[in-house]
Amino acid sequence: MIFPGIVEQLLADSDPLAARGSHFPGRAKNVIFLFMTGGVSHIDTFDPKPALHRDVGKEIKADHPEIANRPGYERIFLKKPQWEFSSHGESGTEVSTLFPHVATCVDDIAMIRSMHTSHSNHYNATLGMHTGSFAFSRPSIGSWVSYGLGSENRNLPGFVVIAPKQTYAGTQVFSSDFLPAAHQGTLVVPGAEPVANVKPRVPSDRQRLELDALQAFNRLHKDKRQADAALSARMRSFETAFGMQMAVPDAFDFSKETKTTLGNYALQPGQTSGFGWQCLAARRLIERGVRFVELIDTGSSGNWDAHGDMMSHVGLAKNVDQPIAGLLKDLKQRGMLEETLVVWTTEFGRTPFNNKADAKGREHHPWAFTSWLAGAGVKPGVVYGATDEHGLHSVVDKVHVHDFHATILHLMGLDHERLTFRHAGRDYRLTDVEGNVVNGVLA
Numbered sequence: 001m002i003f004p005g006i007v008e009q010l011l012a013d014s015d016p017l018a019a020r021g022s023h024f025p026g027r028a029k030n031v032i033f034l035f036m037t038g039g040v041s042h043i044d045t046f047d048p049k050p051a052l053h054r055d056v057g058k059e060i061k062a063d064h065p066e067i068a069n070r071p072g073y074e075r076i077f078l079k080k081p082q083w084e085f086s087s088h089g090e091s092g093t094e095v096s097t098l099f100p101h102v103a104t105c106v107d108d109i110a111m112i113r114s115m116h117t118s119h120s121n122h123y124n125a126t127l128g129m130h131t132g133s134f135a136f137s138r139p140s141i142g143s144w145v146s147y148g149l150g151s152e153n154r155n156l157p158g159f160v161v162i163a164p165k166q167t168y169a170g171t172q173v174f175s176s177d178f179l180p181a182a183h184q185g186t187l188v189v190p191g192a193e194p195v196a197n198v199k200p201r202v203p204s205d206r207q208r209l210e211l212d213a214l215q216a217f218n219r220l221h222k223d224k225r226q227a228d229a230a231l232s233a234r235m236r237s238f239e240t241a242f243g244m245q246m247a248v249p250d251a252f253d254f255s256k257e258t259k260t261t262l263g264n265y266a267l268q269p270g271q272t273s274g275f276g277w278q279c280l281a282a283r284r285l286i287e288r289g290v291r292f293v294e295l296i297d298t299g300s301s302g303n304w305d306a307h308g309d310m311m312s313h314v315g316l317a318k319n320v321d322q323p324i325a326g327l328l329k330d331l332k333q334r335g336m337l338e339e340t341l342v343v344w345t346t347e348f349g350r351t352p353f354n355n356k357a358d359a360k361g362r363e364h365h366p367w368a369f370t371s372w373l374a375g376a377g378v379k380p381g382v383v384y385g386a387t388d389e390h391g392l393h394s395v396v397d398k399v400h401v402h403d404f405h406a407t408i409l410h411l412m413g414l415d416h417e418r419l420t421f422r423h424a425g426r427d428y429r430l431t432d433v434e435g436n437v438v439n440g441v442l443a
Helices: 006-014 048-057 122-131 141-149 172-175 202-224 231-253 257-262 275-287 311-333 399-412
Strands: 030-035 076-078 085-088 093-096 109-116 161-164 186-188 292-297 340-345 368-377 382-384 394-396 421-425 427-428
Touching: 030 122, 030 141, 030 275, 030 311, 076 368, 085 202, 109 394, 122 172, 141 161, 141 292, 161 172, 161 275, 202 427, 231 275, 275 292, 275 311, 311 340, 311 368, 311 399, 368 399
Parallel strands: 030 292, 030 340, 109 382, 161 186, 161 292
Antiparallel strands: 085 093, 109 368, 340 368, 421 427
């Protein structure tokens, strides 16, 4: 009996990065995954709630599940949004003043206002958004896409993560775990040398001779150990590293970009850091065939975890707003948005309440938050799903993280129920045993 996923696994073991056909024609060829770490407040950014202005100060009774585990003496009150919303574009999608640049792109965006997740801790929710597992290490979504489709450029990794610092759950957010090691995300840290030790120390012809000799010995070693699938991935990694010495410096050389393009990303000539640098690097990597690029917002201004003061959202939004809009417009102008899926998300939202109506901060809120999609195969200018009038719960067309993942894979031409890998006696998949494609956001 051939178990589901065995054929794909055998192919992956023989050449982990070989380009492979999708389950069905996918609208997207590449993904740029924008992760705002820390928990962005949905009710202050993309989910307007006039009722919170009307009912500010109203007490939430203790029978609400959000406060069931809080001390019985603690009283909870509704807190109003701190930024105004207005309609934008032909679609009329409402966005707050925190994101004036992204607001100009709403006609290309499918806004999902009914997201919810399975954990309220940063570590677990971040792990879940990346791997579909909220408790155990599992392969990242980028690794699953790389495993399912392979690479279009053998001189660059199929999965790249660009982040100044690690986020919650650390390297597990881009781990390949039990998938072939070639699908591990490659970390790029913005700076003068984004990928360390990539410059060759000997002439390329000599290095080629050395690598050929090394591979010959490695093949002899592997022939005696056919059961060790990791050996093929390690051998392939040497070839990828050799190719990266030529491809990486070119990919991160922005000197040929025009001043206008740099300005659209809020970049200065010669700048090698900032979220604008991450966004432009993502576009250049996608152009060169990298399958999945994740940008993690972990800049010098901290993250979106606004327990103490929601005003921290001002600087954080300013840091990413223009670069994200610049990325969307640049991709569209170049005709790349038709084949590139742009994903914007965070791990959970923030509470529409606190222990005082005028509290400066908000707490973790897994029951409702907003994510959005744009680009290949996405229905543009739509709002999907809804929370209740106070933004407490997702109530209309609820979208769980598993549904979100199933939809991303679908847009790449991958059936989330068929994209499996046999490990420890069972077939694993990104969505575990759950998930439904969100057809309402598909063009």
